[in-house]
Amino acid sequence: MLQYVLYIRTNFNTTMTYISKILDIQTITHDVKQYKVEKPKGYSFVPGQATEVAINKPEWKEEMRPFTFTSIPEEDHLEFVIKSYADHDGVTNQLDKLSVGDELILDDSWGAIQYKGKGVFIAGGAGINPFIGIFKDLEAKGELIGNTLFFANKTAEDVILESYFRKALGNDFVSILEKEQAGGHQQGRIDQDFIQAHIKDFSQEFYVCGPDSMVKAISEILEELGANPDAITFEK
Known part of the structure; x- marks a missing residue:
């Protein structure tokens, strides 16, 4: 009880x-x-x-x-x-x-990370957690299509719920590994070059979660590339 x-x-x-x-x-x-x-x-x-x-x-x-x-x-x-x-x-x-x-x-x-509309989700490691519930909720409502997830980890064995994201998001799920090369994953980091190569529309919503240094760096890059600061959601 x-x-x-x-x-x-x-x-x-x-x-x-x-x-x-x-x-x-x-x-x-x-x-x-x-x-x-x-x-x-x-x-x-x-x-x-x-x-x-x-x-x-x-x-x-x-x-x-x-x-x-x-x-x-x-x-x-x-x-x-x-x-x-x-x-x-x-x-x-x-x-x-x-x-x-x-x-x-x-x-x-409690928490500031809430869905505000279709956009790009950028997660590092365990920072994926807020997005899991959001994606499950959108999937249940039939509203998941149109959202993209970039998920950064060190190695392939670190990728949380990889099979779920691949099934739910298809080509809108991109996994990037820092420490190794592996099939089905890109190799490197989510930096300015990566963002410019993968995102063309900076007028949409952005959701960022991960280590503090990563969140700060990516938020600054998004703003520099034209994203509205009010459209960048992260845990403050």
């Missing part, structure tokens, strides 16, 4: 947190897992939004970290796709050790 806890933020705003059991865990890549968890009654979010998550164990329950929903609002569960970092004993490493039946603590939803 779901539990509800009143939580006091340090800025003195009150919100609710929820304790939800893990229903299912699937391995996505060598260091990424998909967690399906109970959805609290009345819980709402917009595709692309995130929440704060902690593990409901004494030594970890105060360690809240932001993770993006990869499910869509209509589903009867919540879902997260989370990359673990085994090189340090942090929250993601502990999440990697959890099993079905363990509990997570969830906060209310």
Whole structure:
């Protein structure tokens, strides 16, 4: 049974947190897992939004970290796709050790990455997560066609949900690898030359998510090439 806890933020705003059991865990890549968890009654979010998550164990329950929903609002569960970092004993490493039946603590939803219209999505690594829920939602509504995804990773084994994106987006999905050459993937980085070669219309919407340095660099390039700053959506 779901539990509800009143939580006091340090800025003195009150919100609710929820304790939800893990229903299912699937391995996505060598260091990424998909967690399906109970959805609290009345819980709402917009595709692309995130929440704060902690593990409901004494030594970890105060360690809240932001993770993006990869499910869509209509589903009867919540879902997260989370990359673990085994090189340090942090929250993601502990999440990697959890099993079905363990509990997570969830906060209310929040986030600035929301769909504003057809355009170009540019993601780096785990920055793909906000776009997963957005694409699933658009697919369910029959509105996915006309959007393009450029997805940058180090190697082919790092590409999260590659088969889904290839099936859903077809030629509108472009994978680019920095560290290796592999069939079906371009090699290099998403820099100004890449953007100029692949994007001709800079009057459309742009969505950018990934490491802070990548988001900053790509946003600046898009503006230099004529994109409206107000049409570039990223997590501030």
